[in-house]
Amino acid sequence: MATIEVKRSVGEEDLVGIMELLDRARAADAHRPLGEHKWLDLAQSRRTGYAGFVARAGARSPLAGYAHLSRGSQSWALEVVVDPEHRDPSEAVRENLISVALEEVRHEGGGHVHLWVAKPGDVDDAVAARCGLHRGRDLLQMRRTLPLELEYPDLPTRPFVRGADEECWLEVNNRAFASHPEQGGWDLGTLLEREEEPWFDPLGFLLHEADGKLAGSCWTKVHADIDPPLGEIYVISVDPAFQGTGLGRGLVVAGLRYLGSCGVGTAMLYVDSTNSPALALYGSLGFTVDHVDRAYVADI
Numbered sequence: 001m002a003t004i005e006v007k008r009s010v011g012e013e014d015l016v017g018i019m020e021l022l023d024r025a026r027a028a029d030a031h032r033p034l035g036e037h038k039w040l041d042l043a044q045s046r047r048t049g050y051a052g053f054v055a056r057a058g059a060r061s062p063l064a065g066y067a068h069l070s071r072g073s074q075s076w077a078l079e080v081v082v083d084p085e086h087r088d089p090s091e092a093v094r095e096n097l098i099s100v101a102l103e104e105v106r107h108e109g110g111g112h113v114h115l116w117v118a119k120p121g122d123v124d125d126a127v128a129a130r131c132g133l134h135r136g137r138d139l140l141q142m143r144r145t146l147p148l149e150l151e152y153p154d155l156p157t158r159p160f161v162r163g164a165d166e167e168c169w170l171e172v173n174n175r176a177f178a179s180h181p182e183q184g185g186w187d188l189g190t191l192l193e194r195e196e197e198p199w200f201d202p203l204g205f206l207l208h209e210a211d212g213k214l215a216g217s218c219w220t221k222v223h224a225d226i227d228p229p230l231g232e233i234y235v236i237s238v239d240p241a242f243q244g245t246g247l248g249r250g251l252v253v254a255g256l257r258y259l260g261s262c263g264v265g266t267a268m269l270y271v272d273s274t275n276s277p278a279l280a281l282y283g284s285l286g287f288t289v290d291h292v293d294r295a296y297v298a299d300i
């Protein structure tokens with residue numbers, strides 16, 4: 001039986017153990033086990049508003065599992081990684097980590113909780129149900145090959161300028177994503193953190209202006225740590241005043257052309273399964289669903 005310890009901040013030794021666990025899980029599952037937001041919380045341990053939970057079968061054993069709980073402006077987000085050797089049909093390590101993390105939420109006053117699971121199966125539905133969570137949103141990861149062989153006029157864009165474009169980008173992006181639980185609440189601190197990431201490339205962060213004002217943007221990201229590298233349409237948003245006028249299509253095309261020019265052979269993106277305009281757009285540009293990430297939710 002694994003014991004679980006709560007971490008309010010992650011020291012060097014913990015970080016090494018967690019990274020080794022993530023590597024083992026990634027090799028077994030062929031996907032990145034902890035979402036980017038969580039990973040940034042960990043790597044930048046100065047951030048507050050999160051707790052980590054490590055499960056160990058013995059004092060000196062490698063980690064059996066890790067749960068990461070972070071508090072957003074409107075809800076809590078939870079992700080759980082279990083060592084492949086500690087996954088048995090009972091999924092006891094996973095269930096215990098989730099239960100302890102939910103107890104922490106309760107202790108901190110409660111709220112809405114999302115547990116994100118990549119490539120969910122029946123066993124995930126069952127564990128979530130035992131912990132009092134039910135199925136919420138499905139996020140689709142869609143992919144298509146590059147280069148984009150499509151006759152489509154180039155939409156004029158310019159690269160993002162650090163130190164100058166933050167305010168207008170946040171304003172347009174947050175309005176475009178006003179009804180989106182995670183993307184609609186970006187603040188300057190979050191954006192500046194992303195700008196410090198090694199993958200940040202202003203040349204692949206494309207802005208389109210109309211009447212001298214930002215009308216939409218397509219922010220791309222190259223995952224050079226994946227072999228072969230993947231190119232992501234990371235954030236795309238069109239000012240609501242301009243939606244439905246062809247900017248979204250022009251911006252995705254511009255982003256895909258940029259990724260193709262970087263030598264990337266596959267493009268991917270994440271889209272909420274209920275975002276019909278975006279799904280229609282991506283489908284018409286040849287994207288197909290690679291896999292699903294699911295949120296299990298509860299109000300505590």
Ligand SMILES: CC(C)(COP(=O)(O)OP(=O)(O)OC[C@H]1O[C@@H](n2cnc3c(N)ncnc32)[C@H](O)[C@@H]1OP(=O)(O)O)[C@@H](O)C(=O)NCCC(=O)NCCS
Binds near residue numbers: 248277
């Ligand atoms: C998704 C988004 C980027 C599309 O941009 P847009 O400028 O409105 O889209 P376009 O005018 O270029 O339309 C492109 C295609 O999208 C689809 N589309 C656009 N609006 C639609 C709507 N209201 N309903 C259904 N499909 C729609 C259509 O397939 C359309 O192609 P068509 O014009 O040939 O029919 C934009 O709606 C947006 O910023 N939404 C909020 C942020 C967001 O959801 N981003 C995507 C997250 S993955």
